[in-house]
Amino acid sequence: MQDHPDTTFPLSARTLGRRSFIQRLTGIGAVASVALQETLSAKDTITMRTIANPRLFTFIGGDSGAWQVIARKTVIGEPLPTVKRLDIVIGEVKELPENALWKLSGVTSNERYTTRAEKDQLAAKQVTIGRPEATHAAMIPIRKSAKWWSMTQDERRAIFEETSHHVKIGMKYLPAIARRLHHCRDLTEPQPFDFITLFDYTPADAAAFEDMVADLRATEEWKYVEREIDIRMVRDVK
Amino acid sequence: MQDHPDTTFPLSARTLGRRSFIQRLTGIGAVASVALQETLSAKDTITMRTIANPRLFTFIGGDSGAWQVIARKTVIGEPLPTVKRLDIVIGEVKELPENALWKLSGVTSNERYTTRAEKDQLAAKQVTIGRPEATHAAMIPIRKSAKWWSMTQDERRAIFEETSHHVKIGMKYLPAIARRLHHCRDLTEPQPFDFITLFDYTPADAAAFEDMVADLRATEEWKYVEREIDIRMVRDVK
Numbered sequence: 240m241q242d243h244p245d246t247t248f249p250l251s252a253r254t255l256g257r258r259s260f261i262q263r264l265t266g267i268g269a270v271a272s273v274a275l276q277e278t279l280s281a282k283d284t285i286t287m288r289t290i291a292n293p294r295l296f297t298f299i300g301g302d303s304g305a306w307q308v309i310a311r312k313t314v315i316g317e318p319l320p321t322v323k324r325l326d327i328v329i330g331e332v333k334e335l336p337e338n339a340l341w342k343l344s345g346v347t348s349n350e351r352y353t354t355r356a357e358k359d360q361l362a363a364k365q366v367t368i369g370r371p372e373a374t375h376a377a378m379i380p381i382r383k384s385a386k387w388w389s390m391t392q393d394e395r396r397a398i399f400e401e402t403s404h405h406v407k408i409g410m411k412y413l414p415a416i417a418r419r420l421h422h423c424r425d426l427t428e429p430q431p432f433d434f435i436t437l438f439d440y441t442p443a444d445a446a447a448f449e450d451m452v453a454d455l456r457a458t459e460e461w462k463y464v465e466r467e468i469d470i471r472m473v474r475d476v477k
Numbered sequence: 478m479q480d481h482p483d484t485t486f487p488l489s490a491r492t493l494g495r496r497s498f499i500q501r502l503t504g505i506g507a508v509a510s511v512a513l514q515e516t517l518s519a520k521d522t523i524t525m526r527t528i529a530n531p532r533l534f535t536f537i538g539g540d541s542g543a544w545q546v547i548a549r550k551t552v553i554g555e556p557l558p559t560v561k562r563l564d565i566v567i568g569e570v571k572e573l574p575e576n577a578l579w580k581l582s583g584v585t586s587n588e589r590y591t592t593r594a595e596k597d598q599l600a601a602k603q604v605t606i607g608r609p610e611a612t613h614a615a616m617i618p619i620r621k622s623a624k625w626w627s628m629t630q631d632e633r634r635a636i637f638e639e640t641s642h643h644v645k646i647g648m649k650y651l652p653a654i655a656r657r658l659h660h661c662r663d664l665t666e667p668q669p670f671d672f673i674t675l676f677d678y679t680p681a682d683a684a685a686f687e688d689m690v691a692d693l694r695a696t697e698e699w700k701y702v703e704r705e706i707d708i709r710m711v712r713d714v715k
Contacts, residue, residue: 292667331665346663351589354631393592396630425584427569427665429530 291330294347296421298378298435299326301339306376306472314456316382316466325378325472327437343380345421345435352399357406364413373417373439377448378470380423380432387463388424403458412451415444432466529568532585534659536616536673537564539577544614544710552694554620554704563616563710565675581618583659583673590637595644602651611655611677615686616708618661618670625701626662641696650689653682670704 300308300319304326311321320340335342350358387395399405409418419437423430440448452469455461538546538557542564549559558578573580588596625633637643647656657675661668678686690707693699 292665295665344665346665348663349626350629353629355629358629388587391588391591391593391596392630392634422663425586425660425663427530427533427582427584429532 292346293329295330295344296347296419296435296437297328297330297332297342297344298437299328299332299336299339299342300324300470301326301336301341303336303338305474307475308470308472310469310471312469314467314469315464316468319380319468319470325470343423343432343435344426344430345423345432346426347419348422352396353406357400360410361406361413364410366414366417368417368419368437368439370417370439370441372441374474374476375442375445375448376437376439376472376474377452378435378437378472379452380435380466380468381464382432382434382466383463384465398460398463403455403460405455405458405460408451408454408458412444412447415447416440416451530584531567533568533582534585534657534673534675535566535568535570535580535582536675537566537570537574537577537580538562538708539564539574539579541574541576543712545713546708546710548707548709550707552705552707553702554706557618557706557708563708581661581670581673582664582668583661583670584664585657586660590634591644595638598648599644599651602648604652604655606655606657606675606677608655608677608679610679612712612714613680613683613686614675614677614710614712615690616673616675616710617690618673618704618706619702620670620672620704621701622703636698636701641693641698643693643696643698646689646692646696650682650685653685654678654689 300322302323304324306325306327308322308325311319313319322340326336326339331344332342353361390398400407409416417439421435421437422433423435424433438448538560540561542562544563544565546560546563549557551557560578564574564577569582570580591599628636638645647654655677659673659675660671661673662671676686
């Protein structure tokens with residue numbers, strides 16, 4: 240594991256059995272991608288000795304997957320083609336599956352803005368995505384403007400929290416709403432979005448979720464959002 | 478270009494001719510990767526409509542490339558196999574070339590710690606990598622510990638600058654030493670390093686460069702570096 244430190248998922252398919260590894264990672268209707276196989280060859284041991292990225296999630300819009308799409312709104316910018324179902328897969332998916340219209344990937348990573356005090360407050364209240372009762376979900380890919388990214392860390396932080404209260408707003412809705420943030424901007428291939436946020440909640444908290452996204456979209460920070468799609472889903476309960 | 482905002486390189490192969498695009502990006506002995514071709518197919522227009530990532534650089538250690546390796550030191554952690562030459566390529570290189578022993582990739586990105594005041598000071602003094610007279614270079618891949626990444630933004634910033642004076646140290650050596658930072662941690666495939674920093678300088682500034690890396694390695698921040706390789710190179714002057 241020396242070459243593959245991972246604060247989010249400290250265990251790899253190497254140390255756990257593959258099945259239990261996948262179960263641990265899934266959380267929310269995810270199935271293992273074929274890419275989650277170790278790729279070892281004699282020549283490229285240096286760069287390829289690790290397994291496929293367990294922090295990477297691929298969202299596939301099409302006709303299959305655990306999540307049935309019930310609504311899709313283009314908040315700003317170019318739309319995404321409407322799909323019937325969403326499949327959430329761990330790892331990279333190199334080829335777009337049959338009957339799928341699009342795929343988007345993102346990687347969980349270290350926090351970029353949260354302070355220790357905020358993180359401790361969040362940790363005391365937040366829940367992990369994938370609760371059995373959380374049958375409703377939202378997938379919200381967004382892209383921020385070049386102006387946002389040209390700002391320095393202190394400038395972005397000031398807008399994010401001191402002006403827009405991003406963490407404070409999110410905190411109000413814990414533990415009802417679970418959230419997982421995926422970063423897309425520094426993946427190997429250029430991506431159409433900078434972030435994908437996945438939320439889940441129970442039907443009883445659906446109205447609270449609407450309030451939360453409305454609060455966030457009214458902030459100063461959201462003036463830097465130039466593309467945003469809001470996809471709502473329900474999970475098949477078997 | 479709506480799907481591909483890029484503050485580092487605002488021009489793409491689409492708006493410039495391919496040759497001048499590559500020349501603009503290279504800077505330092507880079508040649509275009511085959512991946513820098515547009516890949517468009519009927520089906521996956523959503524995710525694949527962009528060109529290969531112009532912020533991505535691949536460093537190939539082997540027998541070819543513009544840079545001749547003159548020294549290699551394992552500062553801490555597992556070594557990298559010794560190579561004769563280094564090739565620096567724009568974009569992704571899917572297959573390790575013949576006679577190459579390793580390849581490492583990283584992506585240029587927004588600043589993570591620098592404040593506006595610091596960035597303005599840096600901007601007034603810094604130079605872009607690739608000056609004709611800068612025939613000496615260093616490629617320094619590092620990986621930080623899980624403990625570093627589990628810290629919050631304010632904790633990392635405090636160590637990075639308030640305690641370790643990372644920016645302040647670098648500033649002392651401007652404009653003699655040019656630097657380009659590549660992020661590896663959030664690429665699609667897991668990487669053995671978190672960052673690759675590339676520096677170039679003239680032979681007359683080689684001693685100053687030694688002072689700078691020694692200053693940085695003595696900081697509190699460097700206690701979180703668990704793997705570091707220091708590769709020194711000279712460029713063929715034709």
